Amino acid sequence: MKIKGSADEILNNLAEITDQPYEKAKEWKKLSGSKVIGLFPMHFPEELIHAARILPVLLQESDEPVTAGHAYYYPFFCGLSRSVIDQAAKGYLDFLDGFMAGDYCIQVVGAGEVLGVLLRKANSMFFRLPVGNQSWTLADITQGLKEIKRDIETFSGEEISDEAIRESIRIYNMNRGLIRKLYEIKSLNPWILNSREIVTIIKSSMVIPKDEHNTILTSLLQVLPNRKVSQKEGVRVFVSGSLCGAPKYDILSMIEQSGAIVVGDDLFHGYRYVSTDINEEMEPLEAIAAHYLEKNKDVPCPTRCDPTTDWPQYLIDSMRKHEAEKLVILMAKYCEPHMFFYPDIKEALEKAGIPHLLIEMEHEVVSLEALRTRIEAFIEMK
Amino acid sequence: MISKTANSIPAISKVERAALFTLGIDSGSLTAKAVIMDGNRRIVSHSVKQLEFVSEKAVKIAMDNALAAAGLELSDMAYIVSTGYGRRRFSFANKAITEISCHAKGANYVFPDARTVIDIGGQDSKVISVDPLGNVQNFAMNDTCAAGTGQFLEVMARALGVGLEKIGELSLESLTKLKISSMCTVFAESEVISLVAQGHTKADILAAIHEAIARRITGLVGRVGLRQPVIMTGGVAKNIGVVRALEKELGVSITVPGEPQIVGALGAALFALDYALAASQNQNVGTKAPGTENC
Numbered sequence: 190m191k192i193k194g195s196a197d198e199i200l201n202n203l204a205e206i207t208d209q210p211y212e213k214a215k216e217w218k219k220l221s222g223s224k225v226i227g228l229f230p231m232h233f234p235e236e237l238i239h240a241a242r243i244l245p246v247l248l249q250e251s252d253e254p255v256t257a258g259h260a261y262y263y264p265f266f267c268g269l270s271r272s273v274i275d276q277a278a279k280g281y282l283d284f285l286d287g288f289m290a291g292d293y294c295i296q297v298v299g300a301g302e303v304l305g306v307l308l309r310k311a312n313s314m315f316f317r318l319p320v321g322n323q324s325w326t327l328a329d330i331t332q333g334l335k336e337i338k339r340d341i342e343t344f345s346g347e348e349i350s351d352e353a354i355r356e357s358i359r360i361y362n363m364n365r366g367l368i369r370k371l372y373e374i375k376s377l378n379p380w381i382l383n384s385r386e387i388v389t390i391i392k393s394s395m396v397i398p399k400d401e402h403n404t405i406l407t408s409l410l411q412v413l414p415n416r417k418v419s420q421k422e423g424v425r426v427f428v429s430g431s432l433c434g435a436p437k438y439d440i441l442s443m444i445e446q447s448g449a450i451v452v453g454d455d456l457f458h459g460y461r462y463v464s465t466d467i468n469e470e471m472e473p474l475e476a477i478a479a480h481y482l483e484k485n486k487d488v489p490c491p492t493r494c495d496p497t498t499d500w501p502q503y504l505i506d507s508m509r510k511h512e513a514e515k516l517v518i519l520m521a522k523y524c525e526p527h528m529f530f531y532p533d534i535k536e537a538l539e540k541a542g543i544p545h546l547l548i549e550m551e552h553e554v555v556s557l558e559a560l561r562t563r564i565e566a567f568i569e570m571k
Numbered sequence: 572m573i574s575k576t577a578n579s580i581p582a583i584s585k586v587e588r589a590a591l592f593t594l595g596i597d598s599g600s601l602t603a604k605a606v607i608m609d610g611n612r613r614i615v616s617h618s619v620k621q622l623e624f625v626s627e628k629a630v631k632i633a634m635d636n637a638l639a640a641a642g643l644e645l646s647d648m649a650y651i652v653s654t655g656y657g658r659r660r661f662s663f664a665n666k667a668i669t670e671i672s673c674h675a676k677g678a679n680y681v682f683p684d685a686r687t688v689i690d691i692g693g694q695d696s697k698v699i700s701v702d703p704l705g706n707v708q709n710f711a712m713n714d715t716c717a718a719g720t721g722q723f724l725e726v727m728a729r730a731l732g733v734g735l736e737k738i739g740e741l742s743l744e745s746l747t748k749l750k751i752s753s754m755c756t757v758f759a760e761s762e763v764i765s766l767v768a769q770g771h772t773k774a775d776i777l778a779a780i781h782e783a784i785a786r787r788i789t790g791l792v793g794r795v796g797l798r799q800p801v802i803m804t805g806g807v808a809k810n811i812g813v814v815r816a817l818e819k820e821l822g823v824s825i826t827v828p829g830e831p832q833i834v835g836a837l838g839a840a841l842f843a844l845d846y847a848l849a850a851s852q853n854q855n856v857g858t859k860a861p862g863t864e865n866c
């Protein structure tokens with residue numbers, strides 16, 4: 190892939206990668222002779238898998254309507270889980286040597302079970318990630334990491350050394366840091382990257398080797414400040430939600446076309462993915478365990494059920510920090526963790542006098558024109 | 572009609588304002604509407620044209636009719652705002668604004684005290700909460716299907732063989748309460764056909780249809796919060812059966828303006844006037860006119 194070039198060229202290359210999100214992994218597999226493990230978003234120790242010289246790939250929601258997968262999963266489950274199952278049923282995930290499910294969301298538990306049926310040749314692993322934030326949680330998560338490390342070692346046939354994990358943590362931290370630098374540049378000049386481009390950058394990071402992505406980001410950071418963009422005044426908007434699946438590009442574009450500038454986000458395919466580094470000094474498994482608690486302080490996740498963090502308050506604080514005037518909430522239809530928190534978010538926002546628009550994203554989009562009217566009317570509101 | 576709203580009119584002379592004309596066009600899914608307004612916030616003329624299907628031709632007819640009735644040319648218009656489903660299609664419009672903002676503004680013009688606007692159009696329905704200046708405070712929109720909209724009523728009227736304009740009055744003659752349980756246009760149509768087959772009167776069936784629509788709109792109202800007084804706009808407001816059913820379901824009385832269909836176009840013309848006045852004021856002080864971009 191062409192790594193150098195103008196910002197536009199680099200961004201176009203990344204967009205090509207995310208259009209066919211698994212092609213790079215297949216290529217890598219052929220060239221390296223190594224294995225690929227598919228992960229559900231959002232909470233898996235990618236660093237541990239990387240340390241085993243296996244490529245972790247975060248499975249993505251595709252734009253295709255769910256057809257073959259319909260036979261295996263309920264229509265009232267979230268788009269991401271239904272889409273991943275559909276991709277497996279259509280044979281698109283046959284390149285995976287293994288996959289990892291987990292227990293942070295019931296729909297991922299179920300989807301993992303179905304993948305076990307559909308991807309018979311792939312090794313099925315399960316990451317137990319205790320929720321909450323009690324005195325015992327850190328030790329409990331570390332134990333879960335030890336268990337999954339053992340499973341990865343059995344799968345790869347090689348022991349994973351602490352030094353290898355540390356090196357992977359460094360590479361992943363670098364990736365997060367470089368993307369956060371992009372966010373810093375964007376905070377000074379919000380037009381420099383639109384929200385679709387930000388999502389593309391982060392989505393591409395999830396599906397290609399991180400060291401390669403770091404090289405691309407380093408080039409991008411060199412040329413980005415010279416990028417010519419038109420700076421049209423607009424309503425400053427913060428975008429929240431879209432757990433697991435990337436928001437539909439059409440919706441992001443509609444927000445910006447309606448006269449808004451997206452100045453911040455807590456999307457999984459956004460700041461949520463890169464908010465927090467892993468401590469490089471601590472014992473590596475404990476450092477990864479601590480990361481689950483730390484990142485939740487930075488950007489609270491509804492699946493973590495952490496009573497010490499407050500997502501609604503985080504949103505209010507972020508709005509102030511980014512001087513955002515309005516909030517758009519993108520909620521994947523049937524995403525239970527998000528639906529569970531929404532009433533509290535709504536109440537807190539109303540109390541704080543922050544206008545918000547809730548957009549329920551269905552996997553199969555129904556009426557984009559009506560949605561455009563809702564978004565435009567929301568932006569027009571005084 | 573002279574507005575009683577608090578929207579300020581910039582200080583240019585009354586004579587100058589009278590010669591300042593603006594046009595609002597509302598290109599909906601079933602009808603096209605046009606309203607011409609003068610600089611003193613008076614409606615000069617208006618026109619409604621039924622669409623066979625969404626077409627620029629029908630919008631042009633509505634616009635030409637309004638211009639002819641006012642004795643004006645398109646070139647006389649100082650500013651044009653388009654709204655409605657097809658709002659971005661018209662290159663001659665200076666700006667496109669959503670029907671949600673336009674219905675709020677138009678409703679505020681005809682009924683400044685209104686705090687909730689219920690707009691049921693051809694293809695969707697909206698509930699809008701408005702402030703005393705006609706600004707949108709909150710809104711909810713049924714955007715998933717045509718259930719409970721003008722198109723839904725057309726299908727039902729056809730299934731019963733009753734003219735659309737007659738179904739409202741006829742439903743008020745209902746004596747026996749029936750229930751339509753499905754709001755899906757296709758399923759509801761078959762329910763209606765089976766009720767006909769069972770020998771129920773058209774009046775009873777229509778009353779049940781209107782009640783079903785009212786229940787659905789009440790759900791939308793719940794999302795926004797009911798604030799009184801309530802005004803109803805859009806073509807379906809002409810159906811007295813739906814209005815009465817809604818009043819019963821919500822437990823409030825509803826005001827229906829004389830021309831509920833033109834409220835969106837009226838709001839668009841009012842927005843156009845705001846822009847035109849701001850532009851002429853800025854020209855007076857030699858700065859660039861705002862809002863002349865085309866969305």
Ligand code: SF4
Nearest residue numbers: 267294432433524525
């Ligand atoms: S958190 Fe939401 S989007 Fe993610 S798997 Fe669970 S239900 Fe689906």
